[in-house]
Structure formats: C-alpha cells, structure tokens
Amino acid sequence: MGSEITSKILRTVSREKAFYFFTSIGNYTGVSASSLKEFMERLNEVDLKSLEFHLYRGDFEKWIDEVLQDPELAGEIRRLPKNSLAGETVRSQLYLAASRRLKKLTS
Amino acid sequence: MKLRSGSTVLDDVDLKILEALQEDARQTYTDIGKHLGIAHSTVYDRIKRMEQHGIIKKYMVEVDAEKAGVKNITAIMTIYTDPKESEIVAEELSKTPEVLEVYTSLSEELLIIAKVVAENQENLHTFIANSIAPLPGVLRIRTSIITKKFKDTPFSISSKPKLMFIKGTHNLK
Numbered sequence: 001m002g003s004e005i006t007s008k009i010l011r012t013v014s015r016e017k018a019f020y021f022f023t024s025i026g027n028y029t030g031v032s033a034s035s036l037k038e039f040m041e042r043l044n045e046v047d048l049k050s051l052e053f054h055l056y057r058g059d060f061e062k063w064i065d066e067v068l069q070d071p072e073l074a075g076e077i078r079r080l081p082k083n084s085l086a087g088e089t090v091r092s093q094l095y096l097a098a099s100r101r102l103k104k105l106t107s
Numbered sequence: 108m109k110l111r112s113g114s115t116v117l118d119d120v121d122l123k124i125l126e127a128l129q130e131d132a133r134q135t136y137t138d139i140g141k142h143l144g145i146a147h148s149t150v151y152d153r154i155k156r157m158e159q160h161g162i163i164k165k166y167m168v169e170v171d172a173e174k175a176g177v178k179n180i181t182a183i184m185t186i187y188t189d190p191k192e193s194e195i196v197a198e199e200l201s202k203t204p205e206v207l208e209v210y211t212s213l214s215e216e217l218l219i220i221a222k223v224v225a226e227n228q229e230n231l232h233t234f235i236a237n238s239i240a241p242l243p244g245v246l247r248i249r250t251s252i253i254t255k256k257f258k259d260t261p262f263s264i265s266s267k268p269k270l271m272f273i274k275g276t277h278n279l280k
Binding site: 015016018020022025026027028029030032 | 182184187228231232235236237239240241243245246247248249250252
C-alpha cells in the first residue's frame with residue numbers, strides 16, 4: 001500500500017468529521033475519536049451500550065469508509081457476525097479488527 | 108398606558124384588551140369595544156400604542172401540526188458544557204432552525220436545555236451528531252424524545268391576578 005494512502009488513513013481528522021459515540025438516539029457519551037489510533041483507544045473505554053448501538057446501525061464502517069477512507073477495515077467490520085455478537089465480545093472483536101489494521105498500516 | 112422613566116405601565120383597560128386579543132386576535136375593534144364597554148376608537152388607539160411600544164410583538168396562528176398532517180418529532184436536549192464555552196454553544200444552537208428554544212440553567216453543572224424538532228428519529232440523531240456534538244465545549248448530551256403532550260400553553264397576560272392555593276394550607280387570606 002502506498003505511503004500516501006497509509007498516511008491518509010492514519011491522519012487526524014477535524015472535529016466536525018470525528019466519530020462521536022452515542023448510546024442511543026441523541027445521547028452523546030462525551031467520547032469522540034479523530035483518528036484510527038484514537039478510535040482504537042476509545043473502543044476500550046466507551047460504554048458497551050454505545051458500541052452495540054453503533055455496530056448494529058453500521059456507523060463504524062460508514063465512518064471508517066467515508067471519513068478515514070479505509071475500505072479494507074470498513075469491510076472487515078461490516079463482515080462481523082453482528083447478530084451473534086453480544087456483550088464484551090463486541091468490544092473485543094472491534095478492538096481486534098482495528099488494532100490488526102493499525103499494526104499492518106504502521107509496520 | 109403610561110410611560111414612567113422608560114418603562115411601560117399598563118392600566119386595566121390595556122390588560123383587558125390584551126386578554127381579549129390573546130383569546131382571539133381576529134376580533135374587530137368594535138367587538139372588543141362592545142365586550143369591554145368602551146369605544147372602538149379607544150381600542151384602536153390602545154392597540155396601536157401597544158404595538159408601537161413593542162408590547163404587542165406580533166399576531167400569530169396556532170397550527171395543530173397533527174391535523175395539518177405534519178409528522179415531526181420533538182425532543183428536549185440537555186447539553187452539559189464546559190462553563191467557558193456555554194454562551195457560545197447556546198448562541199450556536201440558537202442559530203439552527205431545528206432548535207426552537209434554548210435556555211441555560213445552573214444546577215450542579217452548567218446545562219443548556221433546548222427544544223428541537225426533526226422529521227424523524229434518524230434526522231434528529233444526524234442533526235445532533237453532526238451539528239451539536241462537534242461544537243467546542245459540548246461535554247455530553249442527553250436527549251428525551253417527547254411521546255405525548257399533556258399541556259402546551261403560551262404565556263398569557265391577565266387583567267385578573269390569580270391567587271395560587273396549595274391544597275391543605277390555610278394561610279392565604
């Protein structure tokens with residue numbers, strides 16, 4: 001992968017384009033992420049309800065695809081077996097996907 | 108109506124005219140005059156003066172959105188902010204057409220309370236996620252979608268001040 005594409009995926013986006021974690025319609029947790037690295041860190045600290053809310057709506061892959069412009073990670077998250085994921089498995093699966101991608105991009 | 112050092116004092120006739128207009132703003136000066144036992148020219152003069160002094164700000168139509176077939180959802184947002192940024196957040200909120208009312212409140216934390224309308228829940232969420240959460244100083248947002256309205260009365264001026272009695276107390280005479 002070209003270094004230009006890699007730096008694009010790893011860049012820090014503006015506040016307007018950051019990912020804002022909600023627990024339900026209109027209920028913002030106060031946690032946001034402006035880069036892939038920050039997104040991965042926030043996955044470990046945000047309320048599980050928020051992860052479930054966004055996972056089932058498809059918000060994660062949408063943001064990763066449209067804002068970070070990383071179709072590979074977006075596709076991996078899209079392919080997660082959402083219906084069979086519950087509880088802390090949601091967190092661990094998301095974290096695993098994001099950290100694996102980050103490692104690949106930075107190595 | 109009398110003017111005292113820049114402030115306006117309404118007399119009983121003014122208050123009764125306002126009360127009548129609040130009930131039905133399409134009444135004629137003659138109707139109001141007949142009802143109050145005063146000349147229609149007096150009603151006209153009083154109304155014009157109250158309009159000139161900004162006491163009567165505008166005449167509005169109250170629309171029943173449900174009967175008009177407009178399907179909107181209304182929500183009350185409580186926005187927790189950094190005290191240094193709260194004024195700016197409140198001003199930014201006030202600029203958006205989706206937000207109908209904006210208030211600040213100081214309880215344990217500095218809060219902004221806002222009433223917002225949207226076509227549906229998804230639009231409401233998109234608006235809050237894209238336009239409110241990114242505002243600098245916004246710490247958290249709690250949103251309650253209104254499911255049923257029990258009372259919604261605009262402020263109304265009255266010529267008869269009402270005493271408020273609390274059931275079980277006898278100290279008001």
